[in-house]
Amino acid sequence: MPDTASDATLTPDPESTAAPAPARRRGLAIGLALSLVAVVALAVPLALLASARSAWEGQNADLRDHVESLTDEISDQNARIAELEQTEAQLETLKKEYSSAVNQGAQGTELVEELEDIADAYDTCIEAQQEHFDVLRNSELYVESSIDESERSIIDFCDEVSAAYRDFREKHG
Protein backbone atom coordinates (compact mmCIF):
# COMPACT_ATOMS: atom_id res chain seq x y z
CA MET A 1 0.00 0.00 0.00
CA PRO A 2 1.51 3.11 -1.01
CA ASP A 3 2.04 5.84 1.39
CA THR A 4 -0.63 8.40 0.85
CA ALA A 5 1.60 11.11 2.04
CA SER A 6 4.19 10.03 -0.41
CA ASP A 7 1.52 9.89 -3.13
CA ALA A 8 0.54 13.38 -2.30
CA THR A 9 4.08 14.44 -2.68
CA LEU A 10 4.77 12.61 -5.89
CA THR A 11 1.55 13.06 -7.71
CA PRO A 12 0.88 16.56 -8.87
CA ASP A 13 -2.39 18.10 -7.79
CA PRO A 14 -4.49 18.59 -10.86
CA GLU A 15 -5.71 21.94 -9.43
CA SER A 16 -2.23 23.15 -8.59
CA THR A 17 -0.95 22.41 -12.14
CA ALA A 18 -3.91 24.17 -13.79
CA ALA A 19 -3.66 27.36 -11.69
CA PRO A 20 -0.48 28.99 -13.16
CA ALA A 21 -1.87 29.39 -16.70
CA PRO A 22 -4.80 31.68 -15.87
CA ALA A 23 -2.65 33.58 -13.38
CA ARG A 24 -0.07 34.23 -16.05
CA ARG A 25 -2.72 35.29 -18.48
CA ARG A 26 -4.21 37.58 -15.89
CA GLY A 27 -0.78 38.96 -15.09
CA LEU A 28 -0.08 39.41 -18.78
CA ALA A 29 -3.39 41.12 -19.26
CA ILE A 30 -2.74 43.41 -16.34
CA GLY A 31 0.72 44.09 -17.68
CA LEU A 32 -0.62 44.89 -21.10
CA ALA A 33 -3.34 47.03 -19.64
CA LEU A 34 -0.81 48.92 -17.55
CA SER A 35 1.41 49.34 -20.57
CA LEU A 36 -1.48 50.64 -22.57
CA VAL A 37 -2.38 53.02 -19.80
CA ALA A 38 1.25 54.12 -19.61
CA VAL A 39 1.42 54.55 -23.38
CA VAL A 40 -1.82 56.50 -23.42
CA ALA A 41 -0.67 58.52 -20.40
CA LEU A 42 2.57 59.31 -22.21
CA ALA A 43 0.93 59.79 -25.56
CA VAL A 44 -1.31 62.63 -24.37
CA PRO A 45 1.49 64.87 -23.09
CA LEU A 46 3.66 63.81 -26.02
CA ALA A 47 0.92 64.80 -28.40
CA LEU A 48 0.60 68.10 -26.56
CA LEU A 49 4.38 68.51 -26.67
CA ALA A 50 4.46 67.77 -30.38
CA SER A 51 1.65 70.22 -30.92
CA ALA A 52 3.44 72.85 -28.81
CA ARG A 53 6.63 72.22 -30.77
CA SER A 54 4.81 72.68 -34.00
CA ALA A 55 3.20 75.87 -32.71
CA TRP A 56 6.55 77.08 -31.37
CA GLU A 57 8.22 76.45 -34.69
CA GLY A 58 5.45 78.24 -36.48
CA GLN A 59 5.70 81.14 -34.06
CA ASN A 60 9.49 81.05 -34.36
CA ALA A 61 9.23 81.26 -38.12
CA ASP A 62 6.83 84.18 -37.80
CA LEU A 63 9.17 85.88 -35.39
CA ARG A 64 12.12 85.34 -37.68
CA ASP A 65 10.15 86.86 -40.52
CA HIS A 66 9.20 89.73 -38.25
CA VAL A 67 12.82 90.19 -37.14
CA GLU A 68 13.96 90.17 -40.75
CA SER A 69 11.35 92.74 -41.57
CA LEU A 70 12.38 94.85 -38.57
CA THR A 71 16.03 94.45 -39.48
CA ASP A 72 15.32 95.71 -42.97
CA GLU A 73 13.35 98.56 -41.47
CA ILE A 74 16.17 99.40 -39.07
CA SER A 75 18.68 99.28 -41.91
CA ASP A 76 16.50 101.68 -43.85
CA GLN A 77 16.13 103.91 -40.82
CA ASN A 78 19.88 103.82 -40.18
CA ALA A 79 20.49 104.77 -43.77
CA ARG A 80 18.00 107.60 -43.41
CA ILE A 81 19.61 108.72 -40.15
CA ALA A 82 23.01 108.70 -41.84
CA GLU A 83 21.56 110.80 -44.64
CA LEU A 84 19.94 113.12 -42.13
CA GLU A 85 23.19 113.48 -40.23
CA GLN A 86 24.96 114.29 -43.46
CA THR A 87 22.25 116.80 -44.30
CA GLU A 88 22.48 118.19 -40.80
CA ALA A 89 26.23 118.66 -41.17
CA GLN A 90 25.65 120.41 -44.49
CA LEU A 91 22.96 122.53 -42.86
CA GLU A 92 25.38 123.43 -40.08
CA THR A 93 27.96 124.52 -42.64
CA LEU A 94 25.36 126.49 -44.56
CA LYS A 95 24.15 128.04 -41.31
CA LYS A 96 27.68 129.20 -40.51
CA GLU A 97 28.16 130.59 -43.98
CA TYR A 98 24.78 132.29 -43.85
CA SER A 99 25.48 133.79 -40.41
CA SER A 100 28.86 134.91 -41.62
CA ALA A 101 27.36 136.59 -44.69
CA VAL A 102 24.60 138.22 -42.63
CA ASN A 103 27.19 139.39 -40.16
CA GLN A 104 29.39 140.79 -42.87
CA GLY A 105 26.40 142.81 -44.05
CA ALA A 106 25.76 144.18 -40.55
CA GLN A 107 29.47 144.74 -39.98
CA GLY A 108 29.76 146.45 -43.34
CA THR A 109 27.12 148.98 -42.33
CA GLU A 110 28.91 149.55 -39.04
CA LEU A 111 32.31 149.86 -40.69
CA VAL A 112 30.93 152.44 -43.05
CA GLU A 113 29.50 154.36 -40.10
CA GLU A 114 32.78 154.10 -38.21
CA LEU A 115 34.71 155.25 -41.27
CA GLU A 116 32.26 158.10 -41.82
CA ASP A 117 32.79 159.14 -38.21
CA ILE A 118 36.56 159.06 -38.70
CA ALA A 119 36.26 160.95 -41.99
CA ASP A 120 34.07 163.56 -40.29
CA ALA A 121 36.66 163.84 -37.54
CA TYR A 122 39.41 164.31 -40.15
CA ASP A 123 37.27 167.04 -41.73
CA THR A 124 36.95 168.70 -38.36
CA CYS A 125 40.70 168.36 -37.88
CA ILE A 126 41.41 169.97 -41.26
CA GLU A 127 38.91 172.78 -40.63
CA ALA A 128 40.45 173.39 -37.21
CA GLN A 129 43.93 173.56 -38.75
CA GLN A 130 42.72 175.96 -41.44
CA GLU A 131 41.12 178.14 -38.80
CA HIS A 132 44.33 177.93 -36.84
CA PHE A 133 46.33 179.10 -39.86
CA ASP A 134 43.99 182.11 -40.05
CA VAL A 135 44.61 182.70 -36.37
CA LEU A 136 48.35 182.46 -36.91
CA ARG A 137 48.13 184.86 -39.86
CA ASN A 138 46.36 187.31 -37.57
CA SER A 139 48.14 186.34 -34.37
CA GLU A 140 48.30 189.92 -33.20
CA LEU A 141 44.54 189.74 -32.65
CA TYR A 142 44.80 186.88 -30.14
CA VAL A 143 46.36 186.30 -26.78
CA GLU A 144 49.55 184.34 -27.43
CA SER A 145 48.97 181.77 -24.68
CA SER A 146 45.51 181.04 -26.02
CA ILE A 147 46.98 180.49 -29.50
CA ASP A 148 49.37 177.92 -28.08
CA GLU A 149 46.59 176.30 -26.14
CA SER A 150 44.38 176.16 -29.22
CA GLU A 151 47.20 174.71 -31.31
CA ARG A 152 47.92 172.09 -28.66
CA SER A 153 44.25 171.10 -28.51
CA ILE A 154 44.03 170.86 -32.33
CA ILE A 155 47.13 168.70 -32.45
CA ASP A 156 45.75 166.45 -29.71
CA PHE A 157 42.43 166.17 -31.50
CA CYS A 158 44.03 165.33 -34.83
CA ASP A 159 46.33 162.81 -33.11
CA GLU A 160 43.28 161.16 -31.61
CA VAL A 161 41.65 160.98 -35.02
CA SER A 162 44.77 159.42 -36.50
CA ALA A 163 44.93 156.96 -33.60
CA ALA A 164 41.27 156.06 -34.14
CA TYR A 165 41.97 155.40 -37.81
CA ARG A 166 44.98 153.25 -36.93
CA ASP A 167 42.86 151.29 -34.45
CA PHE A 168 40.20 150.85 -37.09
CA ARG A 169 42.69 149.49 -39.59
CA GLU A 170 44.25 147.19 -37.04
CA LYS A 171 40.85 145.87 -36.04
CA HIS A 172 39.35 145.50 -39.48
CA GLY A 173 42.37 145.25 -41.76
Added chain:
Amino acid sequence: MAERRRLGVAALAVAAGVALAACAPLAPPPYATPTPVEATATASSADGFTDSERIALRVWAISCDAYRNGTAWMLDETHAVTNRHVVRDTTLIQLTDYQGREYRVASAEYSTEDDLALITIDGTFPEAATIGEEEPAIGDDLTVSGYALGGPLASVTGPYVDLRVNDLDPTGAEIYYLRLLAREGNSGSPVTDAAGDVVGVVFSSDGEKYAGAVTLPRLEAFLADDAERTEVDASC
Protein backbone atom coordinates in the same frame (compact mmCIF):
# COMPACT_ATOMS: atom_id res chain seq x y z
CA MET B 1 7.48 37.63 -14.10
CA ALA B 2 10.44 38.16 -16.39
CA GLU B 3 8.11 38.41 -19.34
CA ARG B 4 6.10 41.09 -17.56
CA ARG B 5 9.28 43.03 -16.99
CA ARG B 6 10.15 42.66 -20.65
CA LEU B 7 6.74 43.97 -21.61
CA GLY B 8 7.16 46.90 -19.24
CA VAL B 9 10.60 47.67 -20.64
CA ALA B 10 9.23 47.45 -24.18
CA ALA B 11 6.39 49.81 -23.34
CA LEU B 12 8.82 52.26 -21.75
CA ALA B 13 11.12 51.99 -24.77
CA VAL B 14 8.21 52.85 -27.07
CA ALA B 15 7.26 55.75 -24.85
CA ALA B 16 10.86 56.93 -24.66
CA GLY B 17 11.14 56.63 -28.43
CA VAL B 18 8.05 58.76 -28.91
CA ALA B 19 9.33 61.21 -26.29
CA LEU B 20 12.71 61.47 -28.01
CA ALA B 21 10.97 62.02 -31.30
CA ALA B 22 9.13 64.96 -29.74
CA CYS B 23 12.45 66.29 -28.47
CA ALA B 24 14.04 66.53 -31.92
CA PRO B 25 16.19 69.65 -32.35
CA LEU B 26 14.07 72.73 -32.80
CA ALA B 27 14.59 75.56 -35.23
CA PRO B 28 17.13 78.08 -33.99
CA PRO B 29 15.76 81.07 -32.13
CA PRO B 30 15.66 84.47 -33.82
CA TYR B 31 19.10 86.02 -34.18
CA ALA B 32 20.16 89.23 -32.49
CA THR B 33 18.82 92.39 -34.03
CA PRO B 34 21.19 95.21 -34.94
CA THR B 35 21.27 98.16 -32.62
CA PRO B 36 20.02 101.35 -34.22
CA VAL B 37 22.44 104.27 -34.21
CA GLU B 38 21.55 107.04 -31.86
CA ALA B 39 20.28 110.16 -33.51
CA THR B 40 22.25 113.24 -32.67
CA ALA B 41 20.59 116.29 -31.19
CA THR B 42 19.00 118.30 -33.91
CA ALA B 43 18.33 121.91 -34.23
CA SER B 44 14.89 122.90 -33.11
CA SER B 45 13.87 124.31 -36.44
CA ALA B 46 14.06 123.44 -40.08
CA ASP B 47 16.53 126.23 -40.83
CA GLY B 48 19.19 124.81 -38.50
CA PHE B 49 19.01 127.63 -35.97
CA THR B 50 18.01 126.91 -32.40
CA ASP B 51 15.32 128.84 -30.55
CA SER B 52 17.90 130.76 -28.56
CA GLU B 53 19.77 131.67 -31.76
CA ARG B 54 16.63 132.91 -33.46
CA ILE B 55 15.84 135.27 -30.59
CA ALA B 56 19.43 136.53 -30.28
CA LEU B 57 20.09 140.01 -31.61
CA ARG B 58 23.36 141.56 -32.59
CA VAL B 59 23.89 144.84 -30.78
CA TRP B 60 26.06 147.61 -32.10
CA ALA B 61 26.06 150.77 -30.06
CA ILE B 62 27.84 154.08 -30.08
CA SER B 63 28.65 155.64 -26.77
CA CYS B 64 30.20 159.03 -26.26
CA ASP B 65 33.68 157.62 -26.64
CA ALA B 66 33.49 154.15 -28.18
CA TYR B 67 31.73 151.65 -30.37
CA ARG B 68 30.33 148.65 -28.60
CA ASN B 69 29.33 145.19 -29.67
CA GLY B 70 26.99 143.06 -27.65
CA THR B 71 24.09 140.66 -27.79
CA ALA B 72 20.46 141.01 -26.79
CA TRP B 73 17.58 138.55 -26.83
CA MET B 74 13.87 139.00 -27.35
CA LEU B 75 11.86 138.69 -24.18
CA ASP B 76 8.58 139.23 -25.99
CA GLU B 77 7.55 140.76 -29.29
CA THR B 78 8.67 144.28 -28.38
CA HIS B 79 11.26 143.95 -25.61
CA ALA B 80 14.83 142.74 -25.68
CA VAL B 81 17.15 142.05 -22.75
CA THR B 82 20.85 142.80 -22.72
CA ASN B 83 23.52 144.06 -20.33
CA ARG B 84 23.57 147.46 -18.74
CA HIS B 85 27.19 147.96 -19.79
CA VAL B 86 26.20 147.41 -23.43
CA VAL B 87 23.66 150.23 -23.63
CA ARG B 88 24.55 152.63 -20.85
CA ASP B 89 25.61 156.09 -22.06
CA THR B 90 24.99 155.23 -25.68
CA THR B 91 23.79 157.65 -28.30
CA LEU B 92 22.84 154.99 -30.83
CA ILE B 93 21.84 151.34 -30.53
CA GLN B 94 21.42 149.14 -33.59
CA LEU B 95 19.86 145.69 -33.47
CA THR B 96 20.12 143.00 -36.13
CA ASP B 97 18.67 139.51 -35.98
CA TYR B 98 20.14 136.26 -37.29
CA GLN B 99 18.70 136.91 -40.74
CA GLY B 100 20.09 140.41 -40.94
CA ARG B 101 16.81 142.19 -40.27
CA GLU B 102 17.35 145.48 -38.50
CA TYR B 103 15.25 146.75 -35.63
CA ARG B 104 15.06 150.34 -34.50
CA VAL B 105 15.35 151.00 -30.82
CA ALA B 106 12.60 153.12 -29.32
CA SER B 107 14.02 153.31 -25.82
CA ALA B 108 16.30 151.54 -23.39
CA GLU B 109 16.50 151.37 -19.63
CA TYR B 110 18.78 149.57 -17.24
CA SER B 111 18.95 148.16 -13.75
CA THR B 112 20.74 150.01 -11.02
CA GLU B 113 21.56 146.79 -9.21
CA ASP B 114 22.39 144.18 -11.85
CA ASP B 115 24.14 144.29 -15.20
CA LEU B 116 20.83 144.11 -17.06
CA ALA B 117 19.01 146.37 -19.48
CA LEU B 118 15.69 146.31 -21.28
CA ILE B 119 15.36 147.62 -24.84
CA THR B 120 12.04 148.48 -26.45
CA ILE B 121 11.99 148.14 -30.22
CA ASP B 122 9.80 149.80 -32.81
CA GLY B 123 7.56 147.23 -34.45
CA THR B 124 7.36 143.63 -33.42
CA PHE B 125 9.63 140.60 -33.38
CA PRO B 126 8.19 137.26 -34.51
CA GLU B 127 9.59 135.11 -31.72
CA ALA B 128 10.24 135.35 -28.02
CA ALA B 129 12.23 133.60 -25.33
CA THR B 130 10.81 131.28 -22.73
CA ILE B 131 12.06 132.09 -19.28
CA GLY B 132 12.98 129.02 -17.23
CA GLU B 133 10.95 128.11 -14.19
CA GLU B 134 13.80 126.53 -12.25
CA GLU B 135 17.39 127.54 -11.71
CA PRO B 136 19.99 125.29 -13.30
CA ALA B 137 21.70 122.71 -11.11
CA ILE B 138 25.47 122.71 -10.74
CA GLY B 139 26.88 120.49 -13.46
CA ASP B 140 24.10 121.19 -15.92
CA ASP B 141 25.21 122.01 -19.44
CA LEU B 142 24.14 125.52 -20.42
CA THR B 143 24.31 127.18 -23.81
CA VAL B 144 25.25 130.73 -24.66
CA SER B 145 24.12 132.07 -28.04
CA GLY B 146 25.46 135.36 -29.24
CA TYR B 147 27.73 137.47 -31.37
CA ALA B 148 31.21 137.02 -29.93
CA LEU B 149 33.56 139.73 -31.20
CA GLY B 150 30.72 141.25 -33.16
CA GLY B 151 29.65 138.05 -34.82
CA PRO B 152 28.83 135.89 -36.64
CA LEU B 153 26.13 134.27 -34.53
CA ALA B 154 27.35 131.18 -32.70
CA SER B 155 26.47 129.04 -29.71
CA VAL B 156 28.80 127.56 -27.12
CA THR B 157 27.89 125.05 -24.45
CA GLY B 158 29.54 124.34 -21.12
CA PRO B 159 28.75 123.29 -17.58
CA TYR B 160 27.44 125.47 -14.82
CA VAL B 161 30.30 125.27 -12.34
CA ASP B 162 29.31 127.26 -9.32
CA LEU B 163 27.22 130.01 -7.80
CA ARG B 164 29.73 132.54 -6.61
CA VAL B 165 30.46 136.12 -5.67
CA ASN B 166 30.67 138.58 -8.53
CA ASP B 167 34.26 139.81 -8.56
CA LEU B 168 33.17 142.93 -10.44
CA ASP B 169 30.64 143.75 -7.72
CA PRO B 170 31.52 141.84 -4.55
CA THR B 171 28.63 143.34 -2.60
CA GLY B 172 26.12 142.58 -5.33
CA ALA B 173 24.17 139.44 -6.14
CA GLU B 174 25.92 136.15 -6.72
CA ILE B 175 26.41 134.97 -10.28
CA TYR B 176 26.41 131.74 -12.25
CA TYR B 177 29.95 130.73 -13.06
CA LEU B 178 30.08 128.83 -16.35
CA ARG B 179 32.94 126.92 -17.94
CA LEU B 180 32.74 128.10 -21.53
CA LEU B 181 34.41 130.62 -23.77
CA ALA B 182 32.48 133.87 -23.96
CA ARG B 183 34.11 136.89 -25.49
CA GLU B 184 33.55 140.56 -25.97
CA GLY B 185 30.31 140.80 -27.93
CA ASN B 186 28.74 137.97 -25.95
CA SER B 187 27.65 140.47 -23.30
CA GLY B 188 23.90 140.19 -22.95
CA SER B 189 23.71 136.72 -24.50
CA PRO B 190 20.95 134.44 -23.26
CA VAL B 191 22.04 131.47 -21.18
CA THR B 192 19.70 128.59 -21.96
CA ASP B 193 19.23 125.19 -20.37
CA ALA B 194 18.73 121.87 -22.14
CA ALA B 195 15.07 122.69 -22.74
CA GLY B 196 16.01 125.96 -24.44
CA ASP B 197 14.63 128.10 -21.63
CA VAL B 198 16.52 131.24 -20.65
CA VAL B 199 18.01 130.86 -17.17
CA GLY B 200 20.57 133.66 -17.14
CA VAL B 201 22.33 136.46 -18.99
CA VAL B 202 26.06 136.50 -19.75
CA PHE B 203 27.84 139.65 -18.60
CA SER B 204 31.48 138.79 -17.92
CA SER B 205 34.26 136.54 -19.10
CA ASP B 206 37.91 135.86 -18.49
CA GLY B 207 38.30 135.57 -22.26
CA GLU B 208 39.52 132.00 -21.93
CA LYS B 209 37.58 129.37 -20.04
CA TYR B 210 35.00 130.95 -17.79
CA ALA B 211 32.07 133.29 -18.05
CA GLY B 212 29.79 134.94 -15.52
CA ALA B 213 26.02 135.22 -15.89
CA VAL B 214 23.28 137.09 -14.08
CA THR B 215 21.14 134.51 -12.29
CA LEU B 216 17.54 133.60 -13.03
CA PRO B 217 16.15 135.11 -9.80
CA ARG B 218 17.92 138.42 -10.50
CA LEU B 219 16.63 138.39 -14.08
CA GLU B 220 13.10 137.75 -12.84
CA ALA B 221 13.43 140.56 -10.32
CA PHE B 222 14.61 142.92 -13.06
CA LEU B 223 11.72 141.94 -15.33
CA ALA B 224 9.09 142.38 -12.62
CA ASP B 225 6.57 145.09 -13.44
CA ASP B 226 7.49 147.17 -10.40
CA ALA B 227 11.27 146.86 -10.87
CA GLU B 228 13.20 150.10 -10.70
CA ARG B 229 14.93 150.99 -13.96
CA THR B 230 16.84 153.97 -15.27
CA GLU B 231 16.34 155.38 -18.76
CA VAL B 232 19.43 155.42 -20.96
CA ASP B 233 20.66 158.98 -21.33
CA ALA B 234 21.59 159.44 -24.95
CA SER B 235 23.45 162.71 -24.53
CA CYS B 236 27.21 163.01 -24.29
